[in-house]
Amino acid sequence: MSxxxxxxxxxxxxxxxxxxxxxGLESFRQALENGEPIPPTEVPRPGWAKPHRIRQxxxxxxxxxxMSHPRLRRSSAISQFAVAAAIEALGKSAxxxxxxxxxxxxxxxxxxxxxxxxxxxxxxxxRDASTASPLLFPxxxxxxxxxxxxxxxxxxxxxxxxxxxxGTFLQGIALAAxxxxxxxxDGCLVLAAEEADWLTADGAYLFSHSAILGEGAACLYLRxxxxxxxxxxxKGITNAAAFHDAETRRQAAQIVRYESPMGxxxxxxxDGQQGVPRLDAAEEAAWATWPGKRVSPKLxxxxxxxxxxxxxxxxxxxxxxxxxxxxxxxxxxxxNQQAIGAHxxxxxx
Amino acid sequence: MLFPFSNxxxxxxxxxxxxxxxITALGxxxxxxxxxxxxxxxxxxxxxxxxxxxxxxxxxxxxxxxxALPLTKLSKKDEKRLDRxxxxxxxxxxxxxxxxxxxxxxxxxxxxGTTSGGMTLGEAYYQQALGTPAxxxxxxxxxxxxxxxxQAVLLGKACGMAGPITIIANxxxxxxxAIGHGCSxxxxxxxxxxxxxxxxxxxxxxxxxxxxxxxxxxxxxxxFDAQRDGLALGEGAGVVCLETLERAQRRRANILGEIVGYxxxxxxxxLTQPHxxxxxxxxxxxxxxxxxxxxxxxVGYINAxxxxxxxxxxxxxxAINEWAGDAVPHIAVSSTKGSIGHLLGGxxxxxxxxxxxxxxxxxxxxxxxxxxPDALCRFKLIRQPEDKKCDYALSNSFGFGGANGSVLxxxxx
Numbered sequence: 001m002s003x004x005x006x007x008x009x010x011x012x013x014x015x016x017x018x019x020x021x022x023x024g025l026e027s028f029r030q031a032l033e034n035g036e037p038i039p040p041t042e043v044p045r046p047g048w049a050k051p052h053r054i055r056q057x058x059x060x061x062x063x064x065x066x067m068s069h070p071r072l073r074r075s076s077a078i079s080q081f082a083v084a085a086a087i088e089a090l091g092k093s094a095x096x097x098x099x100x101x102x103x104x105x106x107x108x109x110x111x112x113x114x115x116x117x118x119x120x121x122x123x124x125x126x127r128d129a130s131t132a133s134p135l136l137f138p139x140x141x142x143x144x145x146x147x148x149x150x151x152x153x154x155x156x157x158x159x160x161x162x163x164x165x166x167g168t169f170l171q172g173i174a175l176a177a178x179x180x181x182x183x184x185x186d187g188c189l190v191l192a193a194e195e196a197d198w199l200t201a202d203g204a205y206l207f208s209h210s211a212i213l214g215e216g217a218a219c220l221y222l223r224x225x226x227x228x229x230x231x232x233x234x235k236g237i238t239n240a241a242a243f244h245d246a247e248t249r250r251q252a253a254q255i256v257r258y259e260s261p262m263g264x265x266x267x268x269x270x271d272g273q274q275g276v277p278r279l280d281a282a283e284e285a286a287w288a289t290w291p292g293k294r295v296s297p298k299l300x301x302x303x304x305x306x307x308x309x310x311x312x313x314x315x316x317x318x319x320x321x322x323x324x325x326x327x328x329x330x331x332x333x334x335x336n337q338q339a340i341g342a343h344x345x346x347x348x349x
Numbered sequence: 350m351l352f353p354f355s356n357x358x359x360x361x362x363x364x365x366x367x368x369x370x371x372i373t374a375l376g377x378x379x380x381x382x383x384x385x386x387x388x389x390x391x392x393x394x395x396x397x398x399x400x401x402x403x404x405x406x407x408x409x410x411x412x413x414x415x416x417a418l419p420l421t422k423l424s425k426k427d428e429k430r431l432d433r434x435x436x437x438x439x440x441x442x443x444x445x446x447x448x449x450x451x452x453x454x455x456x457x458x459x460x461x462g463t464t465s466g467g468m469t470l471g472e473a474y475y476q477q478a479l480g481t482p483a484x485x486x487x488x489x490x491x492x493x494x495x496x497x498x499x500q501a502v503l504l505g506k507a508c509g510m511a512g513p514i515t516i517i518a519n520x521x522x523x524x525x526x527a528i529g530h531g532c533s534x535x536x537x538x539x540x541x542x543x544x545x546x547x548x549x550x551x552x553x554x555x556x557x558x559x560x561x562x563x564x565x566x567x568x569x570x571x572x573f574d575a576q577r578d579g580l581a582l583g584e585g586a587g588v589v590c591l592e593t594l595e596r597a598q599r600r601r602a603n604i605l606g607e608i609v610g611y612x613x614x615x616x617x618x619x620l621t622q623p624h625x626x627x628x629x630x631x632x633x634x635x636x637x638x639x640x641x642x643x644x645x646x647x648v649g650y651i652n653a654x655x656x657x658x659x660x661x662x663x664x665x666x667x668a669i670n671e672w673a674g675d676a677v678p679h680i681a682v683s684s685t686k687g688s689i690g691h692l693l694g695g696x697x698x699x700x701x702x703x704x705x706x707x708x709x710x711x712x713x714x715x716x717x718x719x720x721x722p723d724a725l726c727r728f729k730l731i732r733q734p735e736d737k738k739c740d741y742a743l744s745n746s747f748g749f750g751g752a753n754g755s756v757l758x759x760x761x762x
Contacts (some may be wrong), residue, residue, distance in 0.1 A: 003682050008354070010352070040356065046479055047478070047479060047483075048482055050527075071620065118609070121557070122554045125534055126476070128403060129403040129560070130403040132558075132565070133561065137557075137559075138621045139620075140554070140558065141464065141749050141750060142751070143520050144750060146519075146615075147749075147751055147752070148620075150751065151617040151751075154617060155615060156614055157613075157614065157615060158517075158615075160517055161752075163498070163517075163518045163657055164497075164515075164516050165496070165498055168515075168516075170351075171351065174669075175530075177352050177354075178533070181354065195717065201593060203488075206485060206492060207492075215557070234352065235353075237351040237352040238350060239351060240351065242502065242505070242511050242514065283485050319370065327719075336493055336498060337499075337502060340351075342352075
C-alpha cells in the first residue's frame with residue numbers, strides 16, 4: 001500500500017454515534033426514521049427564572065466498559081461521547097491498534113469543546129482560586145477527548161484536534177484522506193464531539209430564541225482499502241468557502257452548491273436545517289432546487305455544532321449502506337467561518 | 350476541491366520561510382526579540398490582568414499589547430473584536446506577510462495553533478452572564494469573537510488571505526503542529542504557500558489551571574535546573590510564511606531559512622504527565638529527522654520544550670540523550686521559556702521563529718534562570734547567549750494530552 005495512486009480512494013469502514021436519541025447507530029437511525037424531534041430537557045440558567053432547553057444525550061442503559069478505564073473515570077461528557085463513537089466505528093479493528101499491527105490516526109473536531117468542566121473550573125476560580133480543582137482543569141483542554149481515545153486504544157501516532165465552526169469536520173475528513181493517501185496511517189478515525197451546557201445554550205440564545213442545542217458525537221473510520229461489505233466511498237469534499245457576514249455566508253453556500261453534485265431523484269441531501277428560518281435561509285436558498293430526498297438531523301436532534309455535522313455524515317453513510325440512496329451529499333453552512341460540502345457513494349467498482 | 354486531491358506531488362518540494370513575525374514579552378517583532386535573546390533578557394512581571402492574590406504563583410511573561418495595531422484592512426470595529434490574544438496574532442501575522450512581501454490571495458491556506466483562542470472574551474461573557482444576568486450588552490460580540498476561527502478570519506482579512514482555515518488545538522504542541530501541518534500541505538502538493546503559526550494570550554482560567562496543578566514556579570522558571578520547580582506562563586504569537594523554494598526563488602524573495610522535517614507523536618502515558626523516559630518525545634524527534642534524512646550529529650541546536658517542570662525536563666532530557674547517542678555532548682540545547690515563559694499554543698510557533706533567528710544570525714539563545722543543570726543534561730545546556738553557526742536546529746514541543754511535535758530547520762546559506 002505504499003504507492004500513493006493505490007491509496008487515492010478513501011472508504012468508510014465504520015460509523016459510530018452518540019446523540020440525544022441514544023448511544024449507538026441503531027437509536028440514531030430510528031430517531032431519524034421516526035422524524036420526531038427528541039424532547040428537550042430544561043436546564044436551569046443561573047439568574048434567570050426561565051430555564052434553557054437542551055436535547056441532552058441520555059445516560060446509557062448499561063455503563064460502557066470503557067468508563068472503567070482510569071483515564072475516563074473522571075472525564076467530561078464530551079470525552080465519553082467521543083470514546084463511545086470511536087469504539088463503535090472502529091469495531092473489531094481496535095485490536096489491531098492495540099497489538100501495533102495498524103497505524104491509526106485520530107482527528108477530533110470540536111467547536112465549543114470541553115465547556116462543562118471549563119465553566120465549572122472557571123467558576124471555582126472566581127469563587128476562590130486557591131481551591132479550584134486540579135482534577136477539572138486537565139479535562140478543559142480541547143484535546144482531552146483525543147488524548148483519551150489514544151490512551152484507550154494505545155495509539156501513539158498522528159493525533160490532531162481541530163477547532164472551528166461546524167464545517168471543520170469535513171476538513172477533518174480531508175486531513176484524514178491526506179494522511180491515508182500519504183501512507184502516514186493505515187486507518188483514521190475522524191470524530192466530531194460536543195457537550196451542551198447552560199452556558200453554550202445561553203450563547204446560542206443570543207442568536208435565536210428557538211434554537212435548541214443537542215450534544216453527542218459522531219465518528220467515521222476511514223481507510224484506503226475496500227471494506228469487505230457495504231462499501232461506501234468518499235467521493236469529494238468541496239473547498240471551504242469562507243465568509244464573514246450574512247451576504248458572504250449566502251454566497252459561500254451557493255459556492256458549495258455549485259461544487260457539489262447536481263443530484264438525482266435517488267440521491268440524499270443531508271443538510272444542516274434546524275428550523276430557524278433566519279439561520280437556515282442561506283442553505284435553504286442554495287439547495288432549493290435539490291431534486292432528491294432530504295434529511296435534516298438537527299431538526300430531530302438539535303443544534304449539535306460540530307457533532308451535528310458528524311450526524312449529517314453518519315446519516316448519509318448509513319443510508320448508502322442500507323441502499324436507501326445512490327449518493328449522499330452533505331451540506332454545511334457554518335456559523336462564523338465557512339460553508340463546505342462532501343459527498344459519498346456506494347463504492348467498490 | 351479539498352478532496353480528491355487535484356495535484357498529487359510527484360516529488361516533495363523544498364519549503365522555505367520568507368517571512369516571520371513574533372511578539373513575546375521581549376518585544377514586538379523580529380528585531381526586538383532577537384536583541385532580547387542575544388542580551389539574555391527575561392520578560393517576567395507581576396500579573397495584573399486579573400486577581401492572582403489567591404494563586405501560588407504571581408508572575409508571568411506578559412507581552413505588551415501595542416497601542417495601535419499595524420495599519421491593515423481591518424476596520425475599527427474588527428479591531429475592537431480582538432482580545433489580547435487576537436491582537437498578538439495580528440501583529441505577528443502582519444509582520445510575517447509584510448516581510449515576505451506576499452500578494453493577497455483567496456487560496457492561501459491559514460493554519461494556526463492555539464489552546465484557548467479568545468478565552469478572555471469567554472471569561473468576560475461568563476462574568477457578565479452571572480454578574481448582571483439581565484444584561485446582554487456586548488454578549489453576542491463576545492460569543493462570536495471568542496472562537497479562534499473568528500480571530501483567524503480577521504488575520505486573513507488583515508493579511509489579505511482568504512483561503513481555508515485550519516486551527517489545531519493540540520495543547521502546548523499546537524503551534525509546532527500548525528507549522529508542521531502547513532509544511533505537509535506544501536510537501537504533499539496541496540498548496541504552494543501557507544501562512545502558519547500559533548498564538549495565545551494569558552487568561553485567568555489557564556493561569557489558575559496551571560497553578561491548581563502546582564505546575565507554576567513559585568520562585569523562578571529554571572528549565573533543566575537541578576532545583577527547578579515549575580514553569581512560568583507567557584503569551585504572544587509567532588507566524589511564518591511558508592512557500593516552496595521554487596516559488597520563493599521565482600519571485601526573488603528573501604529567504605530566512607528552510608524547514609526540512611516534521612514529526613508528531615502521541616504520548617499515552619498520562620493526560621498531563623509525559624512518559625518518564627521520554628518515549629513519545631523521542632519518537633517525535635526521530636520522525637522529524639528521519640523525514641529529512643538528518644542524523645543527530647548534524648543538528649547543532651535544539652530549542653527544547655523545556656518547561657521547567659520536574660517531569661517534563663526529565664523526560665525530554667532522557668529523550669535527547671537517547672536520540673543523540675554518542676553525539677549528545679556536542680549538541681547545544683536551550684529552553685527559551687526561561688526568558689519568555691510558556692506560550693502554550695503559541696510556544697511551538699514562537700520557538701520555530703527563534704530557531705530561524707538563531708540559524709540566520711549565528712547565535713544561540715540562553716536558558717535564562719538556570720544555575721545548576723540537572724545531572725540528566727548530558728548535552729551542552731546553553732546558559733548564556735553565545736555566537737554559533739549551526740546548519741540545523743530542532744524545535745521540540747510536547748503538550749498536555751501527549752501531543753508532541755518536532756520541527757527541523759536548516760540554515761539558508
